Amino acid sequence: MKTTNLDYRIIADxxxxxxxxxxxxxxxxxxxxxxxxxxxxxxxxIELNDEEMHRCVEKGLTVLQGDIESGLIDYPxxxxxxxxxxxxxxxxxKADFVIHEALRVGRRVIIGFPNFAHIKARLTLMFRGKTPxxxxxxxxxxxxxxxxxxxxxxxxxxxVKNNIFIEQKYFLGKAKLIHVFPSLFALNALFVIKRNGD
Amino acid sequence: MKSDSLGTVxxxxxxxxxxxxxxxxxxxxSISPVTIAxxxxxxxxxxxxxxxxxxxxxxxxxHAAGINTEDNSPGWWDGLIGPGKALDTDKYFVICSNVLxxxxxxTGPSSNDPQTGKPYALDFPIITVADxxxxxRHLIDSFGIETLLCVIGGSMGGMQALQWAxxxxxxxxxxxPIATALKHSPQQIAFDEVIRQSIMADPxxxxxxxxxxxxxxxxxxxxxxxxxxxxxxxxxMEEKFSRKLKNxxxxxxxxxxxxxxxxxxxxxxxxxxxxxxxxxxxxxxxxDYFDLSGDKFMPGVKKTSxxxxxxxxxxxxxxxxxxxQDIVRVLKKKHASATYFDLTSTYGHDAFLVEIADExxxxxxxxxxxxxx
Numbered sequence: 176m177k178t179t180n181l182d183y184r185i186i187a188d189x190x191x192x193x194x195x196x197x198x199x200x201x202x203x204x205x206x207x208x209x210x211x212x213x214x215x216x217x218x219x220x221i222e223l224n225d226e227e228m229h230r231c232v233e234k235g236l237t238v239l240q241g242d243i244e245s246g247l248i249d250y251p252x253x254x255x256x257x258x259x260x261x262x263x264x265x266x267x268x269k270a271d272f273v274i275h276e277a278l279r280v281g282r283r284v285i286i287g288f289p290n291f292a293h294i295k296a297r298l299t300l301m302f303r304g305k306t307p308x309x310x311x312x313x314x315x316x317x318x319x320x321x322x323x324x325x326x327x328x329x330x331x332x333x334x335v336k337n338n339i340f341i342e343q344k345y346f347l348g349k350a351k352l353i354h355v356f357p358s359l360f361a362l363n364a365l366f367v368i369k370r371n372g373d
Numbered sequence: 374m375k376s377d378s379l380g381t382v383x384x385x386x387x388x389x390x391x392x393x394x395x396x397x398x399x400x401x402x403s404i405s406p407v408t409i410a411x412x413x414x415x416x417x418x419x420x421x422x423x424x425x426x427x428x429x430x431x432x433x434x435x436h437a438a439g440i441n442t443e444d445n446s447p448g449w450w451d452g453l454i455g456p457g458k459a460l461d462t463d464k465y466f467v468i469c470s471n472v473l474x475x476x477x478x479x480t481g482p483s484s485n486d487p488q489t490g491k492p493y494a495l496d497f498p499i500i501t502v503a504d505x506x507x508x509x510r511h512l513i514d515s516f517g518i519e520t521l522l523c524v525i526g527g528s529m530g531g532m533q534a535l536q537w538a539x540x541x542x543x544x545x546x547x548x549x550p551i552a553t554a555l556k557h558s559p560q561q562i563a564f565d566e567v568i569r570q571s572i573m574a575d576p577x578x579x580x581x582x583x584x585x586x587x588x589x590x591x592x593x594x595x596x597x598x599x600x601x602x603x604x605x606x607x608x609x610m611e612e613k614f615s616r617k618l619k620n621x622x623x624x625x626x627x628x629x630x631x632x633x634x635x636x637x638x639x640x641x642x643x644x645x646x647x648x649x650x651x652x653x654x655x656x657x658x659x660x661d662y663f664d665l666s667g668d669k670f671m672p673g674v675k676k677t678s679x680x681x682x683x684x685x686x687x688x689x690x691x692x693x694x695x696x697x698q699d700i701v702r703v704l705k706k707k708h709a710s711a712t713y714f715d716l717t718s719t720y721g722h723d724a725f726l727v728e729i730a731d732e733x734x735x736x737x738x739x740x741x742x743x744x745x746x
Binding site: 228229231233235236238239240250 | 682698701702705710711712713714715716717734735738739741742
């Protein structure tokens with residue numbers, strides 16, 4: 176779930192002109208369409224959902240129907256400038272495996288996810304004893320597609336432990352970037368990561 | 374969106390490789406002359422840039438759309454081809470031809486051998502999918518078409534689409550291989566061999582020289598029955614027949630008690646009226662020989678601009694989805710723009726002829742992004 180299209184804006188600014196992009200879980204292809212029009216990017220999407228697939232084809236995108244959790248074996252190492260994992264991590268079972276695969280086939284990986292440690296989420300849990308629901312996490316427990324809940328600090332720890340270099344990081348509020356105490360005030364986080372040594 | 378039929382259409386004939394010319398075949402042998410039966414729908418534009426070639430499957434023919442003037446039958450892909458349809462004949466010039474080795478107007482084993490004045494029978498050379506496509510190439514050239522906007526087909530038609538892209542990448546802007554494979558698996562070859570053996574085991578086959586006596590009807594009917602089982606899925610058979618009886622109770626005899634038996638018998642018996650047994654042998658052999666796997670696809674080409682839409686169906690166990698995924702894998706190696714869709718259907722391999730709504734949405738959107746020059 177997107178807070179706004181702020182994340183698209185940031186991603187479009189991050190990538191270079193004519194970059195080769197692989198978007199894992201590309202949805203209806205809005206981000207890829209933006210990257211083509213603004214950066215003349217060469218894009219490829221992977222999506223599982225039938226309806227989203229149809230919408231991608233309608234937009235003229237090159238998209239493969241498949242499950243990213245079964246891996247990206249068809250792609251040689253470093254075959255993309257960027258692999259995008261935007262708002263998909265929280266729905267993936269084999270998150271660790273998918274991140275490693277993304278780092279293998281991409282020179283850089285752009286990864287965006289909702290911050291479970293947002294102040295409102297903390298307060299909801301602390302004082303109301305209820306599962307947080309906010310702009311970035313808009314679902315009740317019984318209907319959410321999210322199977323994992325991670326925070327900005329969780330992700331930074333993960334990168335350190337796995338020898339992953341964080342090149343850029345962005346913390347997103349409702350409509351603008353958050354610069355103060357992002358761990359508390361960011362609804363979403365966006366990282367540009369690469370493998371140390373690459 | 375309007376969705377009219379094309380109305381009546383008639384099959385036309387194109388003859389090439391007239392003596393002293395010949396059509397050289399992959400086997401090293403040759404045929405002369407060659408007749409191709411074909412139909413066209415829509416109008417070829419001034420730049421000859423709006424042509425779409427439709428390739429048929431094993432038992433198909435040139436009559437892909439409209440109503441045939443001779444027998445009032447609708448084309449085998451009438452739902453997909455016509456004004457306002459996925460292959461929109463208001464926009465595109467659609468061509469479909471009967472394959473080499475066939476028996477529906479194109480030169481094949483039942484055609485007369487000019488040397489003897491009798492049907493070729495087994496003197497007809499073994500042909501391949503590459504030979505079928507080479508023959509189609511002559512037809513396309515005869516229209517003055519330098520580049521096809523798209524080549525599309527299901528099953529063996531999909532093999533031809535792949536062969537076109539592989540052999541003549543500069544002549545194809547887009548290819549849509551549906552429910553097909555880069556090569557037959559041992560399971561697919563095995564089915565084809567059982568199909569061929571059932572024809573050849575019929576004494577009426579007479580080693581292939583049966584034309585004065587009539588078809589090996591029983592063998593061909595059994596061959597077709599086997600085929601039909603492989604075209605359906607467990608689920609589609611359950612939905613269509615379940616264990617329903619033709620009559621209310623069991624006969625306790627070897628008659629066709631169950632509806633599924635009646636259906637297969639009917640399909641087998643009607644097939645022998647329209648299809649030549651030797652053509653079935655030749656064409657299944659061509660499918661078994663087909664192999665564009667690995668480096669055999671687009672040899673020497675590092676990067677291609679041909680755009681691909683690869684489609685499979687989840688319940689198709691004759692040409693399973695993994696074979697289409699193999700196609701995508703080979704396309705990636707050629708840095709081709711490839712879209713792959715594994716459509717949901719319970720119809721098995723037949724889905725490519727049945728799932729018109731999903732195919733229409735997908736193919737129309739895909740083609741809309743390939744601009745006619």
